Amino acid sequence: MLEEALEGVVVLDFGQLIAGPVCGMWLADMGATVIKVEPPEGELGRQLGPPWLNGESVTALSGNRNKLGMAIDLKHPAAQAVVRRIIPGTDVLIENFRPGVMERLGLGGAALRALRPNLIRCSISAYGQEGPWSGRPGVDGIIQAATGLMSGISSPMGEPGKAPLPLADMTGALFATIAVLAALRRRDREGMGAELDISLYNSMLMLQNLGLATFHATGEVGTPGGSAAPYAAPNEALPTRDGWIMVAAYQQGRWGQLCAVIGHPELTEDPRFRTNGDRVRNRAALRDALFPIFQARDTAHWHATLVAADIIAAPVANHAEVTRTDQYASSGIEVSLDHPIAGTFRMPGFALGSRPAAPRHPPPRVGEHSRELLGRFGFDAAEIETLIVQNVIREAAPT
Structure with missing residues (x-):
């Protein structure tokens, strides 16, 4: 023990x-x-x-x-x-x-x-x-x-x-x-x-091991990205009708699955979004494409939909919401x-x-x-x- x-x-x-x-x-x-x-x-x-x-x-x-x-x-x-x-x-x-x-x-x-x-x-x-x-x-x-x-x-x-x-x-x-x-x-x-x-x-x-190693490898200072990971996309918080949901669908198979479940499979063929590198380079355009889609439904809908499709996602929760979840209750952390x-x-x-x-x-x-x-x-x-x-x-x- x-x-x-x-x-x-x-x-x-x-x-x-x-x-x-x-x-x-x-x-x-x-x-x-x-x-x-x-x-x-x-x-x-x-x-x-x-x-x-x-x-x-x-x-x-x-x-x-x-x-x-x-x-x-x-x-x-x-x-x-x-x-x-x-x-x-x-x-x-x-x-x-x-x-x-x-x-x-x-x-x-x-x-x-x-x-x-x-x-x-x-x-x-x-x-x-x-x-x-x-x-x-x-x-x-x-x-x-x-x-x-x-x-x-x-x-x-x-x-x-x-x-x-x-x-x-x-x-x-x-x-x-x-x-x-x-x-x-x-x-x-x-x-x-x-x-x-x-x-x-x-x-x-x-x-900040990864961030500093990336800087030393490239010599480039990262640009402000809010919730976005600088090395992967989509891997950031997306706005919904009533809040935000964090989505990590940058692996190629999950990117295709995400496009399918949100009803826009054509995004996988867009040359700006074909690979993770393409999506990172064209992050602003990717947001322009995804934000309106996610803003049309509430967080609970998107969370249930994405989890059912094995897409990594979680609502952006405050402490009151965190402590009300079944995961918090079962974790035994408190x-x-x-x-x-x-x-x-x-x-x-x-x-x-x-x-x-x-x-x-x-x-x-x-x-x-x-x-x-x-x-x-x-x-x-x-x-x-x-x-x-x-x-x-x-x-x-x-x-």
Whole structure:
């Protein structure tokens, strides 16, 4: 079971906002003990909204399930000593501060290796720990712009398009998780720790593998195509009487079948549309031919017709429509969590190869497990009380 794969692995998660926390959450979903470390006022993600659930940020709720929470003021003179006592019992450390912050806190690579030689440190940043842009701040939309994604999903009218989700952050979290798993595998085999440098910039370039390979092969910058795939046609959203339907009928047999089921078999003989290459080159003319046909009937009609003919198609659905489908219901992707403040909330679970297991516990409140965790790492009751009184450590108020 994947939810038990990392049992026994201890992760110290200094992540904030999205990329770092989501990486930690996925490791927790696979069974790791993940300790969310944040300042006494809470990490930045807790301040990001709307939306809110009873004052709790949905951004923070969506990236922190299955973790234990510790709140520590890293700027306090006594905090460094606390973290140094925790590091020897830690297998993985995740942080997504700007490069240099951990070093200024006395927790740079050399200091961490001295405490735990085989520690796996995963640093996530906008542009990486080195290079001409390493010191620049960068958030998701900036990375989408800087890596060419925004240009690539522009509308045909030329307005830049931004994926309406934190795609760079989620992609960075994905590659960070893969890197941590690979480093754990190597440590099991060779006993070595690792310094992992994950940049959102490189992650987004990796995501655009085909597009960049195509550019290098041709030297041509793609033109804005909206929903259209630059390498195939028809492979885009077509307007219907009441919405849009995405159609992928670029394979030659499916192109002929599409022309037959829409009642226009003559399109297969049009020299502009005979091959996929012809259709890509003459995409504007292809749209002129197909748009009026599809606009004559509604989306449900076309979807049923095309699916019956084994033509790859799907309505362009919003989230309300997605969550009403029988496929969504049967996928088992959704999990429900009960939070003491936010109440019950739903989100996609961790589903790789099997239905997601029910979450073990909801996202922690700020400092919810501070006292318990310090005890696990060998602090006695008097030490813990002193740290709380000195405001080095915060514990959550009772609910």
